[in-house]
Every structure is written in C-alpha cells, then in structure tokens.
Amino acid sequence: MNNMKAIFCKQAKDTMKNKAVLIQFLMFPVISIIMNQTIKVDNLPEGYFIRMFAVMYIGMAPIIAMSSIIAEEREKNTLRVLLMSNVKPGEYLLGTGTYVWIMCMLGAICMGIVGGYRGTDLMNFLILMAVGFIISIFGGASIGGFCKNQMVANSMMVPAMLILAFVPMMATFNTTIEKYGQILYSQQIQLFISHINDGKMEMKNYVITGINMVIVLITFVVAYRKNGLDE
C-alpha cells in the first residue's frame, strides 16, 4: 500500500509536467464542454456532444496515458530501479492505474454535470464511465507491457484508440459500422449512456461488455507473463 501510494504521488507530480499525458485528461472534457455550451442545433439531443466525447474519452485517454507512462518507464529504465527497490509489479500497475483512473473520472464528473445528468442518472453515467476507463486502463497497460519504448507503444496504441474511439462515433452515421462496432465495449458503453434515462438495455449488451473485459484481461496477463514488467 505504501509503495502504491508512493507511485501514485510520483505519477501525479510527473504528469503535471508531462504535457503529452496531461492533455489526454483535459482535452476531451474541455472540448465536449465547449461544444455542448456553444453549438446549438435544432433537433440535436441534449448532451449529444457530451455523450459522443465521453466514449472517445474512454477509448483514448486511459489507453494513451497508461501505455505512454509504462513505455517511457521501460525505455528510461526507471521501472527497473523501482522493481529493484522491491516495488512489486502489481503495486506499480495499481498505483499508476489508479492515478489514471482518478484523473479520467475527474474529467467524467465535469462532463456528466455539464451534460445535464443529475442524481441517479449522474451516478449511472459515472459508473459506466468508470467501467469503460478500467477496461481501457488494462488495454493501455497491455500495450505498455508489449512495448519496450514509447515509439513502439505509439505505433500500437494509435490503431487501438482509433478503433475504440471513432467506431462508436461513426456508428451513429452508418448502419454497417454500427452493426460490426457492437462488438466493442466502447460502443456498448455509448449505448448504455444513451439509455441511461429509459434503462432499455438487453442482456447481450452486458455480455458483450463482459467479454471485452475478459479479452482485455487475458491480453494483459499474456503481455506480462510473456515479457514481465521489465524485460
């Protein structure tokens, strides 16, 4: 617990000076709030931009943040110093993951409030965002686990985040993309968010999200069984 707290505090200080990661936490909440407040189009559902950017936030920010942080630590050998100081891989991943999750949740709270969610709806919105962030954090950690440096991590994270973030957005305009995009947890979460008020969700939506989580967890385990945290 002590080590995890130390990693968390280190990450908080480091990210304040790491613009590449910091911008990921700020970009989507800020853009979505600005667009929500400034663009008024007839027949546009309330909170449309918030919902759209919320899913992009899930599909991009935690993946980029986690994979960048881990890949940089591997590249600069700071991770090895930590592990030699008896920090367990689990403590490191939990400390870093918790930090990324909390930062993302702060953005999600702002988005939820500006998006007009209140009471139970706000709580449900935040739960959905929290679940999405957790899956993405494991996904980002998996990418970090496979990559020895930031350049390799970038080349792996870009296609992943493009699929996870943009497919749900494009699915709103194209039925074929919508049909195939349903297998993604990010699109399922978009559906959940769209139905927060009426609760019209089917069992298959939960199952698909659960399967996504299992696949990401398996990938995560494979990444660290194969390479360790610092090999």
Place this chain on the structure above:
Amino acid sequence: MSLILVESVEKKYEDKVVLNKINLEINQGEIFGLLGPSGAGKTTMIRLLTGQISATAGKITVFDKEVGKLNGTEKKQFGIMMDQFGLYERLSCYDNLKLFADIYGIKKEQIIQTLRAVGLEKAVKTPAMNLSKGMRHRLQLARVFMTNPKILFLDEPTSGLDPATSEEIHRLLLHKKEMGYLIFLTTHNMGEAEKLCDHIALLNEGKIVEYGQPQEICRKYNHQKKIRIRLKNGEELEYENSRDSAAKIEQLFQEQSIETIHSTEPNLETVFMERTGRRFE
C-alpha cells in the same frame, strides 16, 4: 565476514558464454573492483549478484542466502547504481529522491541531508533533465546512499566524468567504505581501481584472469625488478634491484643529481595486457 560468495557461476545467453566459472568472496567493509574491457561481462555480474537475472550454473550467496531466495527486506539492503538506471527527467532532484524515500520509509529531512552530502544542495528544485552528467551521477549516488544499504553495486560510477567530479565521487566512496559498506564496483579505469579497491578481479571474455590486491598483483608481475632513474641532466639509468646497485644509487643521491626514481613494477593495465594479450578499451 563474507557478504558475497560466488561459486563456479556461469551465465550463458543461448550458446554464448558471458561468464565462465566465476569464483569470488567479498567481505564487509571492502571495496571490490571488477575490471575489464567493454563486453567482458561486468554488468552481467552485477545483474546476477542483485538477482535481476539468474545464473545458468553455480551458486551466488548474499547475506548467507542464495540470491534468488532473498526476500524484499533483504533486497532493500542493496544500493544499485547502473549506467542505464534512469532518473525521472521531469522531476526535481528532491522529487526523484522523495519517491524512494517514500518507498523505503525514510524521513524527508534525510533527502536534503543526502543531497547536501553529494553536493547537490543548490539543485534541490532543479529537474533532472537540466543537470550536467556529473550532477546526474551524483544524484544517482544520492539515491543509492539515501537508503543506507549494506552493499553498494556501482556500475562504472565515474565513466565519462571529468577528473574533479571523479575525485569527488572517489571521496564519497571512501567515506562510505569507512562506514563499513561493502562496495562492489565495475570500472575500466585502472587508476580508479588501484586507488579505491582493496581487492580486484580482472575479467576478460567472461573469465577472471587475475584476482587479488591491486599492489600485490602489480608486484607479482614485476618481472624486470629494476630501478629506473632519471637524472637532472636528462640521462636515464636502469639498475638491477639488488645490493650491488645500492652503492651506485646512494652516490647519485649524495651528488643530488636524481630527478625521479621509480621501480619497474607494472600497472594493472600492463598486467591485463600480459595476461590477455589485449588492451583495455
């Protein structure tokens, strides 16, 4: 008391033998130097001793326990400074140490004390990325010293540093030795080894080719056993190190004509060349 015992250790990567039948015994309170040219296997030895990698064969005992079986508390007694061990570039010197102070449960006051001890008190708030190479080395040493380890593993601690900074680091290491630390260092700087180390091992292509006290090794290879004298008039003389030469040398002393006088014992580099046929690079 021997803190590190290495018995017939081998390390292979696929078919390549990196270390071959290494035997070492290192005691508390001594500075041990592992010397060898680049690629001799020095860093691999440190990685084996610290449990970062496992030996292909043989046994390594640290604190009377096989290195692979050391628990977290015992491993916290290691202080490791390796050339490729990085710093958090964006964090200040203070914050770089604060992370490890939190991990090791060290009081915050000790961070400043340690930075002062390595001469970085004016760079407390400076991000690591803005430090010179010498300052970065000192910050890495500070990270190692702060945790008060029983064994220091230092991989090329003065590599690429200017003489003044190297001298400063030597002073710090000798001070730690006086405090009873075991310091295991690798270097390809023979002068550094002769100055600092109680015992050394010369490593070549994964094998130890010579082991012992630096002066003892040099004496062992003093085949010529001569005395070389340079006179004030520029003339150079060489005498056998024998009773017969004593009178002649005494006369030169009385005439006050001697500028320098040296024995012909070799330095460690010459010994290495004699044993391996290759230069230290």
